[in-house]
Amino acid sequence: MGGSGQLLGGYKKHDDHSNDARVQEAAKFAVEKLGEQRGEKLDLIKVLSAHTQVVAGTNYKLLLDVANSSNKLEHIEATVYEPLGNQEKQLTSTRTPTPDQVEQQTEATSERKNGGLLGGYKEVSTDDDEVLEAANFAAEQLSQRSNSLYPFKVKEVLQAKTKVANGRVFDMAIKLSQGDLPDQIMKVEVSRDLKNTFLLTNSSPATS
Numbered sequence: 001m002g003g004s005g006q007l008l009g010g011y012k013k014h015d016d017h018s019n020d021a022r023v024q025e026a027a028k029f030a031v032e033k034l035g036e037q038r039g040e041k042l043d044l045i046k047v048l049s050a051h052t053q054v055v056a057g058t059n060y061k062l063l064l065d066v067a068n069s070s071n072k073l074e075h076i077e078a079t080v081y082e083p084l085g086n087q088e089k090q091l092t093s094t095r096t097p098t099p100d101q102v103e104q105q106t107e108a109t110s111e112r113k114n115g116g117l118l119g120g121y122k123e124v125s126t127d128d129d130e131v132l133e134a135a136n137f138a139a140e141q142l143s144q145r146s147n148s149l150y151p152f153k154v155k156e157v158l159q160a161k162t163k164v165a166n167g168r169v170f171d172m173a174i175k176l177s178q179g180d181l182p183d184q185i186m187k188v189e190v191s192r193d194l195k196n197t198f199l200l201t202n203s204s205p206a207t208s
Contacts, residue, residue, distance in 0.1 A: 010053050011061055015194075017050035018166070022082070026060040026089065030078035033091040040069040048075070049105045049166065057083040063097065063105050075102050121171060126157040134170040134190040134198060135160075141200040142176070142186070150179030158185065167193040169201075 017023045027047045035042035045065040053059040060080045068074055079093040097105075124131060135154045143151035159173040170190045177183050189202035 011051040011059070012053070014050040014052050015166070017047050020050070022058075023047060023050045023052075023060060023062070026080040026082060027062050027064055027078075029089045030060075030062060030076075030080050030091050030094070031064065031066055034066075034076065034078065034094055042069070043067040045073065046165075048102070048164075055081075057081060057087075059092075063102065077101075121161040121163045124160050124162050126160050128160065130168070130192075131157055131160045131162070131170060131172065134192065135172055135174050135188075137198040138172070138174065138186075138188040138190050138200050138203065139176060142188075142203060146178075148178060150181070152176045152178050152184075155183060165191075167191060 014020065014023060024047065027050075028044055031042045031044040043066065045067055048063040048065055050063075051061040053061070058081075060082065062078050062080065064076045064078060066074045066076050075097055077095050077097045078091060081090045081092050083089075132154070135157050139152040139154045146152070153176065154174055155177045156175040157172055158175055161171040163169050163171075168191070170192070171187075172190070173185060173187050175183050175185050184205065187202075187204050188200065191199050191201050193199070
């Protein structure tokens with residue numbers, strides 16, 4: 001019974017939308033057509049979320065970050081129908097979602113409304129609970145990767161930025177202690193997906 005992930009009346013969430021060429025093509029088509037309708041040039045900045053529905057072809061329900069002719073960022077929800085064969089795609093609907101709808105679709109845990117620009121990094125407090133949780137996760141992962149008997153401990157978060165991207169990404173500089181060894185400063189990037197699972201995606205020593 002393979003109905004896992006079905007929602008929105010037969011729509012299925014597409015988690016890997018940023019690497020799916022057909023989703024990206026549908027998003028570009030939607031932005032181009034919407035620009036024609038509005039008589040202005042629109043630029044696709046980012047696909048924030050995508051849901052697909054298999055019909056006689058495929059429906060793509062897309063949440064997009066779009067820059068308008070005044071270089072202001074807009075959120076657009078667009079539905080694109082891609083017929084079977086090589087027939088032309090159709091932009092079947094567009095609307096402007098509310099901030100709450102954007103947050104619900106881009107991040108499952110939406111307790112914190114911190115006004116961040118979707119798609120762009122925003123400086124956040126180094127004492128933020130989510131930042132500290134991500135920093136501690138990074139220290140655990142680095143400890144597992146090192147062969148030392150002494151685990152890394154977060155001594156201080158020196159800098160933190162975050163952005164919404166199919167969950168949340170944390171870009172941090174953290175000071176780590178490790179037993180009696182000198183403190184180390186590491187630059188780390190930690191992503192947290194919509195299921196609240198953390199992943200250490202990048203780490204490198206900061207230049208001392």
